[in-house]
Structures are given as C-alpha cells and as structure tokens.
Amino acid sequence: MEWxxxxxxxxxxxxxxxxVLTKKSVRLLARMAKSGIGATKLVKVAEKIFNAHPAMASVxxxxxxxxxxxxxxxxxxxxxxxxxxxxxxxAKASISHASDWLPEGKILTHSFSSLVFQSLICASQKExxxxxxxxxxxPGGEGxxxxxxxxxxxIKVNLVSDLQSFVWLTQCQAMLIGADAWCEDGVVHKVxxxxxxxxxxxxxxxxxxxxxxxxxxxxxWSERMKGEAPLLVRDAISQDRTLYDLTDWELIxxxxxxxxxxxx
Amino acid sequence: MEWxxxxxxxxxxxxxxxxVLTKKSVRLLARMAKSGIGATKLVKVAEKIFNAHPAMASVxxxxxxxxxxxxxxxxxxxxxxxxxxxxxxxAKASISHASDWLPEGKILTHSFSSLVFQSLICASQKExxxxxxxxxxxPGGEGxxxxxxxxxxxIKVNLVSDLQSFVWLTQCQAMLIGADAWCEDGVVHKVxxxxxxxxxxxxxxxxxxxxxxxxxxxxxWSERMKGEAPLLVRDAISQDRTLYDLTDWELIxxxxxxxxxxxx
Numbered sequence: 001m002e003w004x005x006x007x008x009x010x011x012x013x014x015x016x017x018x019x020v021l022t023k024k025s026v027r028l029l030a031r032m033a034k035s036g037i038g039a040t041k042l043v044k045v046a047e048k049i050f051n052a053h054p055a056m057a058s059v060x061x062x063x064x065x066x067x068x069x070x071x072x073x074x075x076x077x078x079x080x081x082x083x084x085x086x087x088x089x090x091a092k093a094s095i096s097h098a099s100d101w102l103p104e105g106k107i108l109t110h111s112f113s114s115l116v117f118q119s120l121i122c123a124s125q126k127e128x129x130x131x132x133x134x135x136x137x138x139p140g141g142e143g144x145x146x147x148x149x150x151x152x153x154x155i156k157v158n159l160v161s162d163l164q165s166f167v168w169l170t171q172c173q174a175m176l177i178g179a180d181a182w183c184e185d186g187v188v189h190k191v192x193x194x195x196x197x198x199x200x201x202x203x204x205x206x207x208x209x210x211x212x213x214x215x216x217x218x219x220x221w222s223e224r225m226k227g228e229a230p231l232l233v234r235d236a237i238s239q240d241r242t243l244y245d246l247t248d249w250e251l252i253x254x255x256x257x258x259x260x261x262x263x264x
Numbered sequence: 265m266e267w268x269x270x271x272x273x274x275x276x277x278x279x280x281x282x283x284v285l286t287k288k289s290v291r292l293l294a295r296m297a298k299s300g301i302g303a304t305k306l307v308k309v310a311e312k313i314f315n316a317h318p319a320m321a322s323v324x325x326x327x328x329x330x331x332x333x334x335x336x337x338x339x340x341x342x343x344x345x346x347x348x349x350x351x352x353x354x355a356k357a358s359i360s361h362a363s364d365w366l367p368e369g370k371i372l373t374h375s376f377s378s379l380v381f382q383s384l385i386c387a388s389q390k391e392x393x394x395x396x397x398x399x400x401x402x403p404g405g406e407g408x409x410x411x412x413x414x415x416x417x418x419i420k421v422n423l424v425s426d427l428q429s430f431v432w433l434t435q436c437q438a439m440l441i442g443a444d445a446w447c448e449d450g451v452v453h454k455v456x457x458x459x460x461x462x463x464x465x466x467x468x469x470x471x472x473x474x475x476x477x478x479x480x481x482x483x484x485w486s487e488r489m490k491g492e493a494p495l496l497v498r499d500a501i502s503q504d505r506t507l508y509d510l511t512d513w514e515l516i517x518x519x520x521x522x523x524x525x526x527x528x
Contacts, residue, residue, distance in 0.1 A: 162426040163456025192427025
C-alpha cells in the first residue's frame with residue numbers, strides 16, 4: 001500500500017522542516033481521501049502524523065481539519081488544499097515582511113527554517129548586505145545544510161560550532177529563527193534555541209521568530225514536544241534524544257507573520 | 265628523514281591530548297639529540313612544536329628546557345626525560361587526588377582530557393557511583409571519543425550535544441575539565457568551556473580543572489592561543505576555526521594538581 005509507505009516516511013522524517021512535512025501530509029491525506037479511504041482511517045493517519053511530530057503546529061491544524069471533515073471527503077480535500085494554499089500565501093507574505101525588516105550586518109540563526117532561508121534569499125535580492133552566522137545545530141546538524149544552501153545562493157555565511165556561537169552572537173544585529181510551533185508558553189524550536197535566546201537577550205541582542213498563523217498551537221508546552229532527535233553516534237551509548245525545546249515568550253523580542261512585524 | 269615526519273605529525277595533530285603530545289615531543293627531541301643533531305636545530309624544532317600548539321603549557325616548558333640545554337645534549341636528554349618522568353608522576357598524584365575528591369552523582373565534562381578520563385577510571389575503581397555527562401565537543405567531537413572510552417571501561421555515560429548540555433548541567437554535582445594550560449588569566453581549554461563554566465557558575469555548579477604543575481604557563485592569554493580547530497565540514501564554507509578559549513580564573517572554583525585539591 002503506497003500511502004502506508006508515505007505515512008511511515010513522514011512519521012520518521014527528522015530532517016525536513018515543518019513546512020515541507022505539512023505539504024507532504026496534506027498531499028497524503030488528500031490522496032487517501034480521493035482514493036475512497038474511510039473517515040476513521042483518515043483521522044487515525046492525521047493523528048499518527050501529529051503524534052510523530054507533536055511540536056509541529058501546522059500538523060496539529062491538519063489533524064483538526066481531518067477530525068472535523070473526515071466524513072465528507074470532498075469538503076476535507078478542499079479544506080486541506082485551502083489550508084495548504086493559505087499557508088503558502090502566508091509564508092510568502094511573512095518572507096516579504098521579514099526581508100524588509102532584516103537588519104544589515106551579522107544575523108545569527110539556529111537550525112534550518114525554510115522561512116528563515118527564504119527570507120534571507122529575499123533580503124539578498126533586495127540588495128541588503130548581511131552575513132549569516134549558522135550554528136552547526138547538533139544533533140542533526142541542520143545548520144550545516146542551511147550554510148550549504150545559503151552559499152549556493154551567493155549569501156555570505158560563517159558556519160560555527162554550537163558553542164562557538166556564543167562569541168559570535170555578541171557581534172550580531174539580530175538572532176532570527178523559525179518556529180516549529182508558537183505555543184501558549186513560547187516558541188518551540190530546535191534544541192539549543194532557548195539557551196542561545198537567553199544569552200542573546202542578556203547581551204542585548206534582539207531575538208525574532210518568523211512563522212505564519214499556521215504555526216500557532218493553542219496548547220501548553222509538554223514533555224512530549226521534545227520529539228526524538230537523530231543519534232549523535234550509532235554506538236550503544238546512552239544519548240540525549242531531545243530535538244526541540246521551549247523558548248519562553250519573554251525571551252522573544254517579536255514575531256513576524258503574514259500580517260507583519262510584531263514587537264511583543 | 266624520520267624525525268621531520270614525526271615533527272610534522274606532532275605539529276598537525278589536533279586530536280591528541282596535551283599529555284600525549286608532550287610525550288611524543290620529548291621522545292622526538294631526545295631521539296634527535298642522541299643522533300647528534302645540532303643545538304640550533306633542536307631549539308628550532310622545540311619552538312616549532314610550541315608554535316603549532318601555543319596553548320599547550322607542557323610544550324612551552326619543553327621549549328624552555330631545550331633553549332637552555334641544547335648546547336649540551338646529555339644534559340638536555342636527561343632534563344627532558346626528567347620532565348617527562350615528573351609529569352607522569354605528577355599526573356598519577358593529581359589523578360589520585362581527583363578521584364578522592366570526585367563527588368558522587370552526575371559529573372559534566374567537556375572535550376577529552378586524559379587526566380579527567382583517568383581520574384574517572386580511578387574513582388570508579390574506588391567504587392564511587394557517578395554518571396558522566398559528556399558533551400559532544402564540536403568541532404572535533406572529542407567528547408564522543410571520551411564517551412566511547414568510558415563506556416568500554418564500564419562507566420555510566422550520557423552523551424549530549426553541546427547545546428543540550430546546558431539543561432544537563434543543572435542536574436550535575438560538578439563540572440570537571442582538564443587544562444591545556446593554566447595561564448595568567450585563566451584556564452585554556454577546548455572552545456566552549458568558557459560559556460559552559462559561565463553558565464555553571466551562574467547556576468551554582470562548581471567548576472574544577474585538573475592538571476599538573478607542568479600545565480602552568482607564565483604568560484597572558486593571546487589570540488594565537490585560539491589554535492586551529494578541525495573543519496566542521498570539508499565544503500568551501502567559511503568556518504570558525506577557534507579550538508581553545510579562555511575561562512577566567514574567577515569562573516574556576518578550584519584546581520587539582522599533584523599537591524592536592526585547591527579551592528581558589
């Protein structure tokens with residue numbers, strides 16, 4: 001069964017951004033609904049995806065939509081497709097706002113957010129001059145991937161180890177991150193974001209998070225949102241698998257969404 | 265020429281501990297002196313090693329000895345061998361003091377110090393109960409090697425990414441590191457030590473450094489002591505190559521050397 005394979009892939013994917021996984025989830029659910037798969041199964045699949053990614057707000061919204069409309073495949077497909085279209089339109093608007101807002105100089109980021117990446121590309125096209133300090137972002141090392149993509153796009157980059165970044169942030173104009181979720185207590189994002197934000201604010205560096213309203217998750221942070229990080233090494237050594245942490249709202253200077261730039 | 269190959273290896277070695285590199289340097293210089301190589305050459309070689317490892321105190325002492333005694337090969341060899349023998353005896357004494365001092369519970373360490381490793385082994389033989397939180401310690405990842413060696417020795421280990429460690433340190437009884445040098449301004453050690461020590465002390469966690477008197481470097485910290493870290497990735501991406509940083513004495517709770525445990 002093709003869709004079961006796709007489901008397993010989505011559930012075990014620890015590399016792709018929330019944005020990419022949301023697209024894949026919508027496509028999968030729409031395909032399943034089109035092929036006549038029943039409501040109970042659809043709801044289960046949507047819940048399974050959210051349980052595999054409990055820190056991804058957009059996947060929570062998809063599960064909500066599926067729960068509400070699974071009995072009416074046509075409406076479900078249309079609502080899911082509308083959700084995706086909205087999310088894409090919102091992303092474009094957020095990227096445009098972020099690229100206008102982006103200060104020149106050095107920008108610190110952590111992990112790989114599609115929205116951060118596209119905002120930087122867009123700011124570069126607007127001829128802003130900046131350099132991106134990318135943390136390697138272990139476990140996972142998504143910052144290395146981001147650095148590679150930015151270099152390909154002709155953007156000035158400095159790749160630093162996660163602990164080296166504390167020296168670099170003192171030279172930065174802003175820390176800009178994405179968000180896996182904007183939950184009730186703060187921003188859910190790659191592990192390490194909290195300590196970087198804490199130190200940034202102590203230093204006086206503003207910390208901004210870019211997202212869209214689909215990132216809003218109307219629940220409180222819980223331990224299960226920590227997710228499951230890839231292993232640092234394959235050896236039989238006990239390892240911390242925490243993938244996400246919570247950066248309290250009080251550490252966040254502001255957010256950028258499709259409506260604009262909001263200082264908190 | 266065999267010694268030139270050995271010299272190149274010592275100079276380019278970014279993985280071995282100061283302890284291991286010091287032994288190799290002494291062996292090389294003694295071998296050269298025995299084979300009748302002239303004083304000027306010997307001094308140059310000793311300086312070359314120190315210039316390649318400007319943060320390693322013991323290598324500085326070796327260069328001092330070579331400078332003083334290069335004209336008298338017999339005396340040089342005997343002084344170098346005495347230095348090595350002293351350093352080994354001092355290491356044993358330090359390890360014994362550290363293993364007596366080591367608190368039970370969770371111990372945070374960063375990078376791979378031979379003295380820390382052996383102190384942990386010794387404490388374990390004394391039936392102390394503890395778990396070692398090893399930071400991965402990028403760039404280089406020496407903490408992964410340490411975790412592997414500790415597991416082999418039957419010691420309980422938790423390997424954590426460099427940024428995950430800030431959560432773990434709040435559960436620890438002490439942070440224990442080695443030292444590349446105890447210089448005038450503080451402890452020179454793997455990059456990231458400073459921010460970990462800063463946060464540890466803010467949290468109330470004591471920070472201890474184990475070494476021997478051969479680690480004392482009577483000079484001030486300078487930019488050249490930053491060393492040259494291995495690359496995070498081989499791509500043509502600009503990367504921070506800082507290998508060492510300075511942890512000011514005011515962040516260090518105390519040091520352990522061959523004379524005992526000294527609270528500062």
